[in-house]
Amino acid sequence: RFQRRNRPCRYDIDCFTPSFLSIFESLVPSEEEIAKQKQLLTSLSRLINEEWPNSKLYLYGSCANSFGFSNSDIDLCLSIDDTEISKVDIILKLADILQAGNLQNIQPLTRARVPIVKLMDPETGLSCDICVNNLLAVVNTKLLRDYAQIDRRLRQLAFIVKHWAKSRRVNETYQGTLSSYAYVIMCIHLLQQRRILPCLQEMEATYYATVDDSNCAYFDQVDKLNNYGAHNRDTVSRLLWAFFHYWAYEHDYTRDVISIRTGRIMSKEQKDWTRRVGNDRHLICIEDPFEISHDLGRVVDKFSIKILREEFERAANILQFDSNPITALFEPY
Ligand code: CTP
Ligand code: MG
Numbered sequence: 001r002f003q004r005r006n007r008p009c010r011y012d013i014d015c016f017t018p019s020f021l022s023i024f025e026s027l028v029p030s031e032e033e034i035a036k037q038k039q040l041l042t043s044l045s046r047l048i049n050e051e052w053p054n055s056k057l058y059l060y061g062s063c064a065n066s067f068g069f070s071n072s073d074i075d076l077c078l079s080i081d082d083t084e085i086s087k088v089d090i091i092l093k094l095a096d097i098l099q100a101g102n103l104q105n106i107q108p109l110t111r112a113r114v115p116i117v118k119l120m121d122p123e124t125g126l127s128c129d130i131c132v133n134n135l136l137a138v139v140n141t142k143l144l145r146d147y148a149q150i151d152r153r154l155r156q157l158a159f160i161v162k163h164w165a166k167s168r169r170v171n172e173t174y175q176g177t178l179s180s181y182a183y184v185i186m187c188i189h190l191l192q193q194r195r196i197l198p199c200l201q202e203m204e205a206t207y208y209a210t211v212d213d214s215n216c217a218y219f220d221q222v223d224k225l226n227n228y229g230a231h232n233r234d235t236v237s238r239l240l241w242a243f244f245h246y247w248a249y250e251h252d253y254t255r256d257v258i259s260i261r262t263g264r265i266m267s268k269e270q271k272d273w274t275r276r277v278g279n280d281r282h283l284i285c286i287e288d289p290f291e292i293s294h295d296l297g298r299v300v301d302k303f304s305i306k307i308l309r310e311e312f313e314r315a316a317n318i319l320q321f322d323s324n325p326i327t328a329l330f331e332p333y
Contacts, residue, residue: 005250009241010320016237019326024159024236029063029070036124037063037074043123044130047101048078048094055080057130058138065144067158067184074128077138090132091115135211136290140181142207142220143200143289147188149222151196151229156236158187161243167330170311176304182286182296189258190243196229199263201289214290241319248309248316257285261292271295284308 037059045057061075062068080090088110095108095117105120105127116129131137148155161183165171173179178186191197203219210216234242251258257266257273266287268274273282273295280298283305288294300308318328 007245007249007320009238009245013237013241013319014235016325017235020160020236020240021156023163023326023330024156027069027159027163029068029072033070036126040074040121040124040126040128041076043121044076044098044101048097051093051097052080052082058135060134060138060141062180065141065184066148066155067144067162067180069159069162074126075137076128076130077134078130078132079135079138080133087115087132091117094130094132135209136214136216139209139211139216140288140290143216143218144181144184144188146200146218146220146222147197150198150225151191153196153229153234153236153239154187154191157191157239157243158184160236160240161187164315164329167332168311168315169333170308173299176299176301177308178284178286178299179296185260185286185289185296186247186258187243188260190239190246191229192260192263194229194232194234194239194242196232196234198225198228199260201261202263211290214292216290237319241316244312244316244319247312249313253284253305253309257287257295259287261287261289 041057041059048055048057056079058064058077058079059074060077062072063074078090078094082090085093091108091110095106098106098117098119102122103119104122105118107118109116109118114131114134116131118127118129120127148158162171162180165178165180165183169175170177171180171183188197192199200218200220200222205217205219207220208215208217255267257268257271259266268282268285271285271287273280273285276282280295281301282295282297283300283302284297286296288296315329318325322328
C-alpha cells in the first residue's frame with residue numbers, strides 16, 4: 001500500500017477540470033430554489049412563534065452550509081428554552097401546530113436517535129425535517145459555510161466528492177459509511193494541508209457560542225481571507241486526485257486522526273482513541289470540530305471500512321489511469 005505514497009499525479013489531469021466544473025454547476029441549487037427555502041423558513045417561523053413566542057427556527061445542514069445539492073430536503077432546528085416540557089412532547093406538540101397550519105405528510109419520529117418531525121409544505125413543494133435544540137449542528141453549519149467562502153475550490157471539491165459518494169453508495173451512515181458532513185470535513189482537511197484554507201479555530205476568535213458543554217469560538221470574518229489560498233493554483237481535478245490518493249494510500253489508518261479544529265493530523269494516542277469503547281471502533285478517525293470527543297468515523301465497522309477503502313482506491317486509480325475518468329468515477333454502484 002505505502003509504495004504508492006509519493007506517486008505523482010498524471011500529467012494531463014487538468015484537462016478534466018471543465019467537465020468536473022460542469023458537474024458541479026449542474027448540482028448547485030438555483031436562486032429560485034433558495035428563495036423558496038427562505039420563504040418556507042419564514043412561514044414556519046411565523047406559525048410556530050404564535051405558540052412559542054420565545055422560540056427560534058434555524059436552517060442547518062446542507063441547505064444552509066452551502067454544500068447542498070438542488071432538490072435536497074431541508075433541515076430545520078427549533079430552539080426553545082422551555083425546560084418544563086420534554087423533547088418528545090415538544091415534537092408531538094409541534095406536529096399538532098403544523099397540522100393546524102395545513103402542512104402535509106406530518107410524521108413525528110419520537111424514537112429516532114435525534115427525534116424529528118417530518119413535513120411537506122404544499123405551497124413550495126419542499127419537504128423538511130425539524131429537530132429540537134440541536135444547536136451544535138447550527139454552529140457547525142456556520143463553520144462549514146464560512147470555510148466555503150474563503151476559497152471557491154472547497155465547494156467545488158466537496159460537491160464532486162459528495163456526488164461520488166452518493167453514486168457509489170458510500171454516503172449511508174446506517175450502512176456504516178460516512179455522512180455528507182464527514183466528507184465535507186475531509187475536504188476542508190485536505191485544503192488546510194495544502195494551505196488553501198486556514199484553520200479558523202486556531203485564529204483569534206471573532207465569533208463565540210457556548211452550546212451544551214462545548215466552547216465554540218473561531219475567526220469568522222472570512223471576507224478578510226478571500227485571498228488566502230491564491231498562492232496555490234491547484235485545479236479542482238488535481239485536488240480531487242489528491243483527495244482520493246490521500247485516503248487510498250497516504251492516510252495511516254492505524255495511527256492518524258484528522259482534525260480541522262487544530263489544522264493538523266493528530267494521533268489516536270493523543271485522543272485516547274486506541275481501544276474500542278462501546279460501538280466506537282475508530283477505524284477511520286475524523287474529529288468533529290466542536291464535539292471533540294466525537295469521531296465522525298464511529299459509524300464505520302470492520303465490514304464497511306473495507307468497502308470504503310476499496311472505493312477510495314478505485315477512485316484514486318481511475319483518476320490516475322482511466323482515459324475517461326468522469327464516467328468511471330460516478331458509475332452507479
Ligand atoms: N451533523 C452533525 N454531526 C454528524 C452528522 C451531521 O452535527 N455526525 C449535522 C451537521 O450540522 C450537518 C447536518 O447535521 O450539516 C446534516 O448532516 P448530513 O445529512 O450529513 O449533511 P447534509 O449537508 O445535510 O448533506 P446531504 O446533502 O447529503 O443531505
Ligand atoms: Mg441532510
